[in-house]
Amino acid sequence: MNKYLIFIAILAFGACKSPEARYPVTQKSGSHISESIAKNQALLEKEMQLIEAVINQDSTREYQSSQDGFWYTYNKKSDDTTNTITPEFGDIVEFDYSISTLNDEAIYAEGEKATRTYAVDQEKLFSGLRQGLKLMKEGETVTFLFPSYKAFGYYGDKNKIGTNWPIKTKVTLNDIKEKEEIQNQE
Incomplete structure (x- = not known):
């Protein structure tokens, strides 16, 4: 009987051992990240050259650079000085x-x-x-030049826009319903 008690005691103490962390057999140095950064910087530089070429060819319009990393020009700008509302969070x-x-x-x-x-x-x-919509006022039409990272990026739109395509988008803002106006209607 003592043999069984000793055997059970040994098993109980052996089972209480905490699990040890398993370490990877090989460790990566991070070179993949460095390569990815270099590849994306080269892609961005190429896209910026394409966008600059479009801007330089279109001498009839004045393009502005946004702080968000794209360019735009007004096709139709609001001349109404009382129209100062631009879309904000929650507006429709x-x-x-x-x-x-x-x-x-x-x-x-x-x-x-x-x-x-x-x-x-x-x-x-x-x-x-x-x-870009946040820069516009009601009734304005703006043409935006977006590098791929501001457009559909690596995945495209899974329909007509492919991987890493810089695009030109023409937008007409028809109506702005402010958040407060929407809340008052409810």
């Missing part, structure tokens, strides 16, 4: 847009995309357009 905007390559080859032509209603910063929309 209605807009039309078209998307083309930087060489003006239509990807989604005007009218191909239905008029879009969008709750600012509360719905999914590619980052460049989301930021």
Whole structure:
């Protein structure tokens, strides 16, 4: 009987051992990250050269650089000095847009995309357009030049826009319903 008690005691103490961490057999040096950074910097530089070429070829318009990393020009600017409202978080905007390559080859032509209603910063929309809408006033039409990281990036739109495509987007902001106005209607 003593043999069994000793055997059970040994098993009990042996089972109480805490698990040990398993370490990887090989360790990466981080060179993949460095290569990825270099590749993305080269891609961005190439896209910036393409965008600069578009801007230089279009001498009839004045392009502005946004602090968010894209360029834009007004096709139709609001002359109404009392119209100072731009979309903010929670506002509902209605807009039309078209998307083309930087060489003006239509990807989604005007009218191909239905008029879009969008709750600012509360719905999914590619980052460049989301930021660009915030620069616009009701009734304005703006052409945006987006590098791929501000457009559809690595994945494209899984339809007509491929991997890492810089794009040109023409947007007309039809209506802004401010958050307060929406809350008062409810």
